[in-house]
Amino acid sequence: xxxxxxxxxxxxxxxxxxxxxxxxxxxxxxxxxxxxxxxxxxxxxxxxxxxxxxxxxxxxxxxxxxxxxxxxxxxxxxxxxxxxxxxxxxxxxxxxxx
Numbered sequence: 001x002x003x004x005x006x007x008x009x010x011x012x013x014x015x016x017x018x019x020x021x022x023x024x025x026x027x028x029x030x031x032x033x034x035x036x037x038x039x040x041x042x043x044x045x046x047x048x049x050x051x052x053x054x055x056x057x058x059x060x061x062x063x064x065x066x067x068x069x070x071x072x073x074x075x076x077x078x079x080x081x082x083x084x085x086x087x088x089x090x091x092x093x094x095x096x097x098x
Contacts, residue, residue, distance in 0.1 A: 050084070
C-alpha cells in the first residue's frame with residue numbers, strides 16, 4: 001500500500017483550500033441599491049400602498065440584507081428604506097435570519 005508523504009499531504013491541503021476559496025468568491029455577490037430606484041419609500045404607509053400583494057420589507061442599503069416585519073430590525077437600522085420584497089430580491093438583497 002502506498003503512503004502519502006507529509007509534503008504531498010500539505011500540497012493536497014493547499015490545493016483544496018485554493019479551490020474552495022475561489023468557489024466562495026464566485027458565490028459572493030453584492031446587492032445593487034440602484035435597482036431599487038422608484039421602489040423605495042420613506043414611510044411604511046407609502047410602501048404598503050405601492051407594494052400591493054408583495055410584503056413590505058426594510059432594506060439595509062449599506063448591507064446585503066432586508067428585514068421582514070417580524071424582525072426586530074424592521075425600520076430600525078440607520079441606513080435603510082422601506083421597499084417591496086420582490087423588488088429587494090430582484091436587486092440582490094437577501095432576507096435576514098434575524
